[in-house]
Amino acid sequence: MTSRRLILLVAGGSAALLLGAFFFQMLGYAPCKLCLWQRWPHGAAILIGAAIIATGWRALAWAGAAAAALTGGIGIYHAGVEQGWWPGPDTCTSGGDLAGSAEDLLNQIMDAPLIRCDEIAWSFAGLSMASWNAILSFALVAIWIAAARRA
Numbered sequence: 570m571t572s573r574r575l576i577l578l579v580a581g582g583s584a585a586l587l588l589g590a591f592f593f594q595m596l597g598y599a600p601c602k603l604c605l606w607q608r609w610p611h612g613a614a615i616l617i618g619a620a621i622i623a624t625g626w627r628a629l630a631w632a633g634a635a636a637a638a639l640t641g642g643i644g645i646y647h648a649g650v651e652q653g654w655w656p657g658p659d660t661c662t663s664g665g666d667l668a669g670s671a672e673d674l675l676n677q678i679m680d681a682p683l684i685r686c687d688e689i690a691w692s693f694a695g696l697s698m699a700s701w702n703a704i705l706s707f708a709l710v711a712i713w714i715a716a717a718r719r720a
Contacts, residue, residue: 572719575630576622579637590698603686606647610637611640614633630713630717647699653687661687
């Protein structure tokens with residue numbers, strides 16, 4: 570397969586993952602903070618792919634690989650938060666300090682986000698959306714690298 574076709578494949582793969590995320594959002598699965606973080610590198614990968622197709626600068630494929638690796642890494646982090654392997658951002662996970670006054674506690678409750686990063690909203694084959702994003706994103710990394718080596 571040519572480098573150009575590989576670039577179209579991986580940029581299209583990021584576009585498909587991003588469209589899938591928007592589709593789930595339309596179905597009522599509101600994204601949490603970490604879900605949103607995973608979307609940005611896919612957007613960057615799409616733009617990088619378009620830039621390569623427009624300019625022919627195949628060395629940019631390494632930046633595409635980095636973008637796909639970044640979203641895959643965030644996906645691993647998010648999956649770990651969902652599984653309780655490590656804490657997530659304080660702004661989207663359970664817990665919190667219960668010390669202080671009743672007013673402090675009420676303020677924590679009122680400021681708590683409705684969408685949580687530490688709960689699995691949907692899964693397939695025992696893997697959450699964050700897990701699937703990580704797996705598919707690292708597959709895209711391998712294809713980006715193949716495209717960069719053909720440059």
